[in-house]
Amino acid sequence: MNGKSNDSDLRAVKISESTVRRLSIYLRLLQDLEGTGQETASSEDLAERAGTTAAQVRKDLSAFGSFGKRGLGYSVAELLRTLREILGLDHRWKVALVGAGKIGSALFTYRNFQRRGFEIDAVFDTDPVKVGQLWGSSEILDDSLMETELRQRHIDIVVIAVPSDAAQAVADRVVAAGVEAILNFAPVRLRVPASVAVRNVDMVVEMEGLAFALSSR
Amino acid sequence: MNGKSNDSDLRAVKISESTVRRLSIYLRLLQDLEGTGQETASSEDLAERAGTTAAQVRKDLSAFGSFGKRGLGYSVAELLRTLREILGLDHRWKVALVGAGKIGSALFTYRNFQRRGFEIDAVFDTDPVKVGQLWGSSEILDDSLMETELRQRHIDIVVIAVPSDAAQAVADRVVAAGVEAILNFAPVRLRVPASVAVRNVDMVVEMEGLAFALSSR
DNA sequence: ACTTCCTTGTGAAATCCTTCACAAAGCTAA
DNA sequence: TTAGCTTTGTGAAGGATTTCACAAGGAAGT
Numbered sequence: 001m002n003g004k005s006n007d008s009d010l011r012a013v014k015i016s017e018s019t020v021r022r023l024s025i026y027l028r029l030l031q032d033l034e035g036t037g038q039e040t041a042s043s044e045d046l047a048e049r050a051g052t053t054a055a056q057v058r059k060d061l062s063a064f065g066s067f068g069k070r071g072l073g074y075s076v077a078e079l080l081r082t083l084r085e086i087l088g089l090d091h092r093w094k095v096a097l098v099g100a101g102k103i104g105s106a107l108f109t110y111r112n113f114q115r116r117g118f119e120i121d122a123v124f125d126t127d128p129v130k131v132g133q134l135w136g137s138s139e140i141l142d143d144s145l146m147e148t149e150l151r152q153r154h155i156d157i158v159v160i161a162v163p164s165d166a167a168q169a170v171a172d173r174v175v176a177a178g179v180e181a182i183l184n185f186a187p188v189r190l191r192v193p194a195s196v197a198v199r200n201v202d203m204v205v206e207m208e209g210l211a212f213a214l215s216s217r
Numbered sequence: 218m219n220g221k222s223n224d225s226d227l228r229a230v231k232i233s234e235s236t237v238r239r240l241s242i243y244l245r246l247l248q249d250l251e252g253t254g255q256e257t258a259s260s261e262d263l264a265e266r267a268g269t270t271a272a273q274v275r276k277d278l279s280a281f282g283s284f285g286k287r288g289l290g291y292s293v294a295e296l297l298r299t300l301r302e303i304l305g306l307d308h309r310w311k312v313a314l315v316g317a318g319k320i321g322s323a324l325f326t327y328r329n330f331q332r333r334g335f336e337i338d339a340v341f342d343t344d345p346v347k348v349g350q351l352w353g354s355s356e357i358l359d360d361s362l363m364e365t366e367l368r369q370r371h372i373d374i375v376v377i378a379v380p381s382d383a384a385q386a387v388a389d390r391v392v393a394a395g396v397e398a399i400l401n402f403a404p405v406r407l408r409v410p411a412s413v414a415v416r417n418v419d420m421v422v423e424m425e426g427l428a429f430a431l432s433s434r
Numbered sequence: 435a436c437t438t439c440c441t442t443g444t445g446a447a448a449t450c451c452t453t454c455a456c457a458a459a460g461c462t463a464a
Numbered sequence: 465t466t467a468g469c470t471t472t473g474t475g476a477a478g479g480a481t482t483t484c485a486c487a488a489g490g491a492a493g494t
Binding site: 015017020021023024025027028049050051086087088089093095102103105106107109110112113116117118156157180181182183187188189191197199200201203204205206207208209210211212213214215216 | 232234237238240241242244245266267268303304305306310312319320322323324326327329330333334335373374397398399400404405406408414416417418420421422423424425426427428429430431432433
Binding site: 014016018019052053055056059069070071072 | 450451452453454455458459460461462
């Protein structure tokens with residue numbers, strides 16, 4: 001929009017994972033703020049709510065451009081729009097879920113997902129009892145259809161929610177089918193090519209972190 | 218002058234969260250290795266499986282002492298024992314679950330929890346329909362009993378799996394009841410005293426991290 | 435014993451991330 | 465317009481974490 005010295009080559013600068021995490025948190029805060037009708041927010045406001053520092057907020061944002069007004073802060077509406085764009089949430093992402101167990105089911109019904117632009121377009125399982133069942137409007141598909149369906153439906157992100165001993169095999173097939181982003185709930189480190197983005201949600205690791213914290217007292 | 222006290226004073230050295238995370242991952246790898254009958258593992262072995270570097274593995278471990286044998290590597294059995302001790306998994310931890318919804322339920326039946334030394338001893342919910350129901354051997358308790366039960370049962374860790382607008386209030390009560398470790402599944406940043414350890418499991422943040430990664434191509 | 439090979443443990447260097455601190459910019463009021 | 469406040473954006477400093485690289489320890493064979 002402006003012709004400032006900013007040159008906004010988003011691709012060039014390396015953004016750390018922690019920065020991206022915080023951006024996601026700022027986004028959520030801003031959504032809350034939008035609800036309250038507050039129109040601007042300072043880096044100090046955001047920092048306090050996000051549990052970080054004002055300088056950190058400004059640094060995080062400054063990697064992408066200048067979005068604030070000095071003396072005023074950031075426009076909630078504008079920063080919301082900007083963050084959504086930065087995070088790639090300005091369009092919907094097609095998600096497939098592999099594993100229709102308890103965790104898969106919890107995830108499927110998790111409203112925040114759909115609301116944030118992630119739509120689960122396919123569910124796979126190996127269990128013949130589950131295959132064919134309807135989850136919402138989508139039928140649980142047989143595991144063997146995975147590769148073809150992932151391609152045909154142009155799935156962007158796959159959520160792996162299978163037992164840990166099956167996870168790597170699923171990951172291999174998913175990668176072979178051209179998917180480049182995986183959210184892994186299985187308690188294993190998946191080995192994938194560097195071009196594939198993986199995020200792990202590992203409850204046991206977090207619990208053990210708490211156990212460690214409690215023990216070091 | 219100064220009593221340059223380093224040596225093996227475990228409490229004194231500051232261990233980073235990322236180190237603790239990796240220790241937990243090494244522990245899991247070693248459990249797998251134990252199953253295969255492999256008796257020793259080098260830092261290189263562990264690093265490859267954990268998706269890190271050999272130097273990192275050695276640094277992580279060296280913060281706690283010297284557990285390896287030069288030329289040989291680490292004894293799987295011994296390192297297992299040591300890591301369990303370091304992480305505080307040499308005894309069981311009493312866990313309470315607040316929120317008997319989908320996520321709570323998935324967690325409750327998650328076998329890996331119990332297996333790793335975490336036993337869920339109490340479940341709370343506000344919904345009168347759920348209160349009184351039996352989950353495994355434990356009855357779902359009314360939310361209002363939370364403070365007293367947490368104290369009476371000497372709960373170490375509370376898992377918060379309630380909607381985000383209720384999470385902070387639950388956290389406040391839990392902290393007031395003397396609990397010092399919280400695993401939070403609600404998509405909010407809890408504000409707690411510094412003495413309380415909090416770990417967040419936030420699926421939306423992870424998904425948005427993937428969206429960002431996909432967008433930056 | 436000696437030699438060779440392997441792998442640890444660890445200072446030092448390099449890299450990455452956060453905090454500091456302040457000039458510059460925007461707003462309001464007179 | 466100028467003065468007084470406020471808050472951003474950002475180099476530079478400071479800290480933390482990771483990687484490097486190698487001396488020293490240990491095993492196994494001769």
